[in-house]
Amino acid sequence: MAEQFNPKVKDYFYVSDRIASLVDKEVDYWDTSLIKLEFHTASDTAEYTSHEAAELLGATEREVENFFVVHCCLSNHLRDLNGDKEYSSWEPNNGCLMVKYPKGVTEVYNASDIALLMKNTESANWSYPALVASWEEMRKRA
Secondary structure (H helix, E strand, O other): OHHHHHHHHHHHHHHHHHHHHHHHHOOOEEEEOOOOEEEEOOOOEEEEOHHHHHHHHOOOHHHHHHHHHHHHHHHHHHHHHOOOOOOOEEEEEOOEEEEEOOOOOEEEEOHHHHHHHHHHOHHHOOOHHHHHHHHHHHHHHO
């Protein structure tokens, strides 16, 4: 039942599109650190919690939390999606995930592909509370 992950994936692409609109105008690039959104410029880096990011992006906090969950899944399991191939980069773009390879080839994955990946790796507990717990555990070790 990969369909259970469809709302999270939909939110992922919605928030990604909101981020992309800022990157084009004000930010050089973005990244995440598990439960924080980072915007990088030539002179500064700003971090945002899910609540702060929601306000900045015009999204709900739930949409941003789902974005973090799906982004974490992709960051950790992209090779499960692409058949364990070496890739150069990946990015969400207009409701699809674009995976670029060293020889210039790009593969496109849609929302149902990502939902299936989340289903196949659901033992990782793809939930925002689980991400927060992991974040807190990492901070304890630091």
